[in-house]
Amino acid sequence: MDxxxxxxxxxxxxxxxxxxxxxxxxxxxQPQEKVFPxxxxxxxxxxxxxxxxxxxxxxxxAYWKYQAEKxxxxxxxxxxxxxxxxxxxLTDARYLSAVxxxxxxxxxxxxxxxxxxxxxGRNFPGVGPRVACLMQSIDEIRHAQTQIHAxxxxxxxxxxxxxxxxxxxERLWYLSVPKSFFDDAFSAGPxxxxxxxxxxxxxxxxxxxxxxxxxxxxxxxxxxxxxFGFSAQSxxxxxxxxxxxxxxxxxxxxxxxxxxxxxxxxxWAWRGIRVLSLVSTMMxxxxxxxxxxxxxxxxxxxxxxxxxxxxxxxxYGIKVPDCIAxxxxxxxxxxxQLWLTLCTHSHAMGLHTWLPNADEMDWLSAKYPNTFDQxxxxxxxxxxxxxxxxxxxxxNTLPMLCxxxxxxxxxxxxxxxxxxxxxxxxxxxxxxxxxxxxxxxxFDDEPEKYIQAWLPVHQxxxxxxxxxxxxxxxxxxxxxxxxxxWCHVDGRDTGDYEGSSDQxxxxxxxxxxxxxx
Amino acid sequence: xxxxxxxxxxxxxxxxxxxSILADNPHAVLDEQPAMVKINAExxxxxxxxxIEERIGRDFDLQELQVNLITLSGYLDEDDDQFTLAWxx
Numbered sequence: 001m002d003x004x005x006x007x008x009x010x011x012x013x014x015x016x017x018x019x020x021x022x023x024x025x026x027x028x029x030q031p032q033e034k035v036f037p038x039x040x041x042x043x044x045x046x047x048x049x050x051x052x053x054x055x056x057x058x059x060x061x062a063y064w065k066y067q068a069e070k071x072x073x074x075x076x077x078x079x080x081x082x083x084x085x086x087x088x089x090l091t092d093a094r095y096l097s098a099v100x101x102x103x104x105x106x107x108x109x110x111x112x113x114x115x116x117x118x119x120x121g122r123n124f125p126g127v128g129p130r131v132a133c134l135m136q137s138i139d140e141i142r143h144a145q146t147q148i149h150a151x152x153x154x155x156x157x158x159x160x161x162x163x164x165x166x167x168x169x170e171r172l173w174y175l176s177v178p179k180s181f182f183d184d185a186f187s188a189g190p191x192x193x194x195x196x197x198x199x200x201x202x203x204x205x206x207x208x209x210x211x212x213x214x215x216x217x218x219x220x221x222x223x224x225x226x227x228f229g230f231s232a233q234s235x236x237x238x239x240x241x242x243x244x245x246x247x248x249x250x251x252x253x254x255x256x257x258x259x260x261x262x263x264x265x266x267x268w269a270w271r272g273i274r275v276l277s278l279v280s281t282m283m284x285x286x287x288x289x290x291x292x293x294x295x296x297x298x299x300x301x302x303x304x305x306x307x308x309x310x311x312x313x314x315x316y317g318i319k320v321p322d323c324i325a326x327x328x329x330x331x332x333x334x335x336x337q338l339w340l341t342l343c344t345h346s347h348a349m350g351l352h353t354w355l356p357n358a359d360e361m362d363w364l365s366a367k368y369p370n371t372f373d374q375x376x377x378x379x380x381x382x383x384x385x386x387x388x389x390x391x392x393x394x395x396n397t398l399p400m401l402c403x404x405x406x407x408x409x410x411x412x413x414x415x416x417x418x419x420x421x422x423x424x425x426x427x428x429x430x431x432x433x434x435x436x437x438x439x440x441x442x443f444d445d446e447p448e449k450y451i452q453a454w455l456p457v458h459q460x461x462x463x464x465x466x467x468x469x470x471x472x473x474x475x476x477x478x479x480x481x482x483x484x485x486w487c488h489v490d491g492r493d494t495g496d497y498e499g500s501s502d503q504x505x506x507x508x509x510x511x512x513x514x515x516x517x
Numbered sequence: 518x519x520x521x522x523x524x525x526x527x528x529x530x531x532x533x534x535x536x537s538i539l540a541d542n543p544h545a546v547l548d549e550q551p552a553m554v555k556i557n558a559e560x561x562x563x564x565x566x567x568x569i570e571e572r573i574g575r576d577f578d579l580q581e582l583q584v585n586l587i588t589l590s591g592y593l594d595e596d597d598d599q600f601t602l603a604w605x606x
Contacts (some may be wrong), residue, residue: 012580012597055593058580066583073584207588211524211553214587218552226552230526234586241593291551305590308519312592312604 016057020131021050038123042189044261045254049126052249055241063135067142070231074146077227082153088513089221091288093506094497096158098213098286099151099225100351104164105178105278106209107147110232111165112182114140116193123190129249132242136198139235143228150228157509158502160350163488171465171487172350173456174278174342176406180453181275185268187449191250192264198243200268203309206236207301209279216283216291244309251316258317266321267445270438273327274405280335281342284364285356293367298331323438326414332368333417336376341410343383344395348480350489352497355384375417392496396480398457402435403450404442408457409435427451521562521591521602524555531585533572534564541568553587561591561603 010018027035039046080086090096114137121133148165155161169175185196214229247265250257280294292300310320339353346353356364361380364372386393399408400422413421414437423440425432427447434440443450459465463472466482484494492501523538525531531554538556539545545558556562569577579600591602 012595056580056583056595058583062580066580069584207590211588212550215551215553230553230587233588234583237586237589238583240589244592304520305522308521308590308604311519315605 012057016054016059019059019061020054020128023127023131032125036123036125038189039125042191042260044191044250044257046126046250047253049124049128051252052126052128052245054128054132055245056238058132058135058238060131060135063138067139070234071142071146074150074227074231078150078153078224081224081227085513086221086223087154087157088506088510089223090506091220093158093502094352094354095220095222095286095288096154096160096502097351097353097497098282099154099217099222100160100164101278101282101286102225103147103151103161104168104172104350105175107144107151108165108169109178109182110140110144110147112186113197114138114144116182116186116197119186120190120193129194129242129246132245136235136239136242139232139239143232143235146228146231150224153224157505159490159500160352160493160502162490164350167488168350171456172489173401173460174349176401176454176456177278178275180404180406181271184271184449191246191260194243194246195261195264196268196271198239198246200243200265200272202236202239203243204269204302204306205272205276206233206240207305208276208297210236211301212291212297213279213282213287216287216289219289219291220287247313247318248316251313251318262318263445265318266323267442269321270323270436270442271405273323273330274402274407274435274439277334277338277407277411281339284335284367285339285360290363293364294335295331295367298327302327326436326438329414330411332371333375333412336364336368336372337410337412338407340376340379340383341399341408344393345399347394347495348484350487350493352493352495352500352502354497355380355387371417398460400433401455401457402439403432403453403455404434404439406453406455407435409433411435518559519591519604520557520559521589521604522555522557523562523564523589523602524553524587525582526585526587527552527554528585534569534582534585537568537572538562538564541565555587558602561601563602564600566598 026032033040117133117137117140121130121137124130124133144165151161169179185193188196210229210233214226214233217229218226247261250261283290283292283294283297310318342349343353343355361372361377365377383393399410401408409420409422411421413419421436423434423437425434425440425443425447430451432443432447432451434443456465460479460483465486466472467486470482471477472479497503525534527549535547535554535556539547541564542558542562545556545562548555548557564579564582566577566579579595579597582600589602591604594601594603
């Protein structure tokens with residue numbers, strides 16, 4: 001970059017003060033509490049909004065200047081990647097399953113984050129957070145757009161890229177996991193939203209999604225994804241400081257805020273960890289060339305980095321969330337349990353899965369010496385043996401879902417990795433099931449919220465997930481086929497990578513790229 | 518003592534920035550990964566405008582760091598001359 005650094009008329013601190021303070025006014029036609037109706041119901045007490053300061057001290061003029069530069073860099077790379085058939089430089093087209101999961105599961109959330117931060121900015125009475133939320137809101141829509149632009153190039157060549165944001169995020173069963181996380185956050189108040197997204201998702205968790213995974217994209221030849229990923233993540237660094245500032249601000253404003261903030265930290269740490277189990281399969285199973293295991297990434301970005309943060313927050317009285325003890329057990333199991341489930345349900349997914357090959361299983365044994373050979377290798381071996389006999393196993397019944405995180409009941413008891421964990425609660429005479437102590441705790445705290453959850457399996461059984469005009473009593477009615485049609489999943493998008501059109505096309509095009517015949 | 522870190526995209530813009538950081542923070546440790554460079558440091562890490570300007574031979578605005586920044590950890594304090602990351606405990 002060759003950017004001109006102008007001689008400053010004002011120092012950074014002075015400029016920030018001028019451009020983010022004194023921009024508002026006391027209302028006279030309406031009382032303040034009617035103008036900001038969401039500012040108080042959560043119980044957070046604020047005495048002086050001017051104590052809020054954005055550590056980056058970013059002002060709108062600087063924001064436009066640097067964001068424009070990021071965009072120019074990003075689109076130059078995307079053009080070069082498309083013009084030079086960059087997709088043929090991938091390690092293997094099965095890598096694209098990870099990208100499909102990203103496009104269908106994460107990019108639509110960026111759009112919801114855009115809406116959520118616009119709403120938070122509107123609902124906070126203070127000017128400092130309002131400016132920061134406005135910039136984050138614009139960042140988030142930029143992320144949704146750049147991700148869709150970057151990945152649209154793959155849509156020209158590969159299956160499964162055509163309907164993520166338009167239909168699948170609201171319909172596909174496994175995408176209800178990330179969707180419900182944001183629905184839960186957006187339907188809370190503005191302060192809880194800030195903890196859910198600004199703090200838990202951005203500060204504690206996005207590093208795990210964007211940093212080692214994007215580095216993995218680079219390692220697998222996907223220049224388009226790594227470029228949008230890092231371009232987005234450069235904004236996340238700003239979002240993280242906003243999340244951290246928000247926590248500090250609430251805790252410093254009034255001692256009564258502590259128990260509320262602690263409750264939200266506990267809740268959203270667990271909600272986020274459950275969503276990230278999808279990323280664990282990307283790291284451990286979907287990258288043909290791996291950068292680090294999920295467990296290693298977890299240790300660096302959650303245990304060390306999160307640990308440093310909680311040490312620091314201890315001075316306010318914040319305690320490490322209780323769920324961390326379970327996470328220490330789960331990090332050895334999570335990716336394997338979820339990938340096994342995805343592999344046995346891949347006929348009902350919008351992306352391809354595969355059974356790990358011998359080399360990959362050896363890598364997993366080395367990375368997970370305490371668990372892989374004992375609990376998971378035998379199950380993959382069995383699935384492989386069945387597949388070799390032409391009896392590839394697919395689960396043909398629908399699983400029970402957790403009422404809170406919406407993940408099928410597939411995770412195990414903290415003290416017994418051979419026993420599926422589930423918990424039961426009762427509310428207004430009905431039974432509700434959750435996958436863990438963490439999710440049960442969240443349910444029991446706000447049952448009236450979670451009983452409204454849109455659970456794909458329940459909806460399927462109620463007959464709400466078929467195209468309009470479907471007659472389930474018709475001869476030869478196939479509920480799965482109709483469900484997939486409703487989700488805009490084509491037969492070519494689904495099932496094993498082995499034998500898929502993605503596999504055949506990639507081999508043919510790569511062959512054509514290196515030979516003249 | 519806790520670790521702070523900052524990560525940048527690996528490119529020609531960040532090479533002199535990374536060199537400056539390593540020169541100004543002898544306790545910092547370089548961690549090179551595919552497409553990114555991460556710098557870890559115990560306790561705190563400081564990025565100085567002057568050190569970058571010496572290496573690139575032009576005026577530099579510390580807010581330019583945002584263009585190639587990937588992630589960071591620790592409390593940030595930024596002014597015209599330096600960009601500091603630290604844990605306060």
